[in-house]
Amino acid sequence: MPLIALTGGIASGKSTIAGRLAEHGAVIVDADRIVREVQSPGSPVLADIAAAFGDEVITTDGALDRARLASLVFGDDDAVTRLNAIVHPAVRAESARRFAAALAADPRTVVVYDVPLLVEARVDDPWDLVVLAHAPASLRLTRLVELRGMAEADARARIASQVPDERRLEIADVVVDTAGTLAATLAQTDDLWRRVTATSPDDAVGRHGTGAQPR
Numbered sequence: 001m002p003l004i005a006l007t008g009g010i011a012s013g014k015s016t017i018a019g020r021l022a023e024h025g026a027v028i029v030d031a032d033r034i035v036r037e038v039q040s041p042g043s044p045v046l047a048d049i050a051a052a053f054g055d056e057v058i059t060t061d062g063a064l065d066r067a068r069l070a071s072l073v074f075g076d077d078d079a080v081t082r083l084n085a086i087v088h089p090a091v092r093a094e095s096a097r098r099f100a101a102a103l104a105a106d107p108r109t110v111v112v113y114d115v116p117l118l119v120e121a122r123v124d125d126p127w128d129l130v131v132l133a134h135a136p137a138s139l140r141l142t143r144l145v146e147l148r149g150m151a152e153a154d155a156r157a158r159i160a161s162q163v164p165d166e167r168r169l170e171i172a173d174v175v176v177d178t179a180g181t182l183a184a185t186l187a188q189t190d191d192l193w194r195r196v197t198a199t200s201p202d203d204a205v206g207r208h209g210t211g212a213q214p215r
């Protein structure tokens, strides 16, 4: 099971790449989705968040008020650190369960972990390949404001709460340039898939010499 980490700053295009890899047959494990699941109403993670940030981050339905919590933490590094310390262990455990389940279902499956905070949280894990969706922060800011309707100050605060682009570039094995057209991103993703599943060592890509082949 090649285990591939797909990372990138907010609005870098990870979902676009993950969607294409899924079309090719990869199993995608989505960290943001796991975050939402471990924060569901009644969960221990949500109770810890309420204890740390106050009951005002819980709606009358008992769910997390995401916008409220986002406005409290982004722009305050200590608060982001405290939130991450509550949420990340549960995300790590659940993602490990999903990797194991994918392996049990098919030992040859290519598993892709779509994880925005790889450098911040999981850079030392034994990935077979680290793929970076890379578009400069200035372009990602424009996308957040123009495509997602985020207030510019909020978009800037969220980008600033993540490591700078250079730190991600330092740890990437493969960089997908997502600053061009969507078609260009998809073409690079198709090429990545071809190399990840290549049987010839000359063509393959991976950390173990023969491409990200099943271990």
Ligand SMILES: CC(C)(COP(=O)(O)OP(=O)(O)OC[C@H]1O[C@@H](n2cnc3c(N)ncnc32)[C@H](O)[C@@H]1O)[C@@H](O)C(=O)NCCC(=O)NCCS
Pocket: 009, 010, 011, 031, 032, 035, 065, 066, 067, 069, 070, 073, 080, 083, 084, 087, 091, 115, 116, 117, 158, 161, 162
């Ligand atoms: C603060 C919360 C409630 C805001 O929710 P919201 O619906 O606005 O955003 P969502 O969860 O969909 O995340 C969107 C993007 O924001 C960025 N982001 C989210 N959390 C963080 C964080 N702690 N640090 C830096 N960037 C973050 C990521 O790029 C992510 O892809 C939520 O993001 C959260 O609980 N974050 C802490 C958990 C975490 O670290 N998630 C990131 C992936 S593990």
Ligand SMILES: Nc1ncnc2c1ncn2[C@@H]1O[C@H](COP(=O)(O)OP(=O)(O)OP(=O)(O)O)[C@@H](O)[C@H]1O
Pocket: 008, 009, 010, 011, 012, 013, 014, 015, 016, 017, 032, 116, 133, 143, 147, 177, 178, 179, 180, 181, 182, 183, 184, 185
């Ligand atoms: N060349 C490109 N490659 C990828 N996305 C692009 C490109 N050009 C424009 N976009 C747009 O940029 C946005 C990127 O958002 P996407 O959700 O794919 O990023 P993400 O990295 O998954 O974001 P998040 O960190 O919020 O989960 C999308 O709206 C997408 O349509």
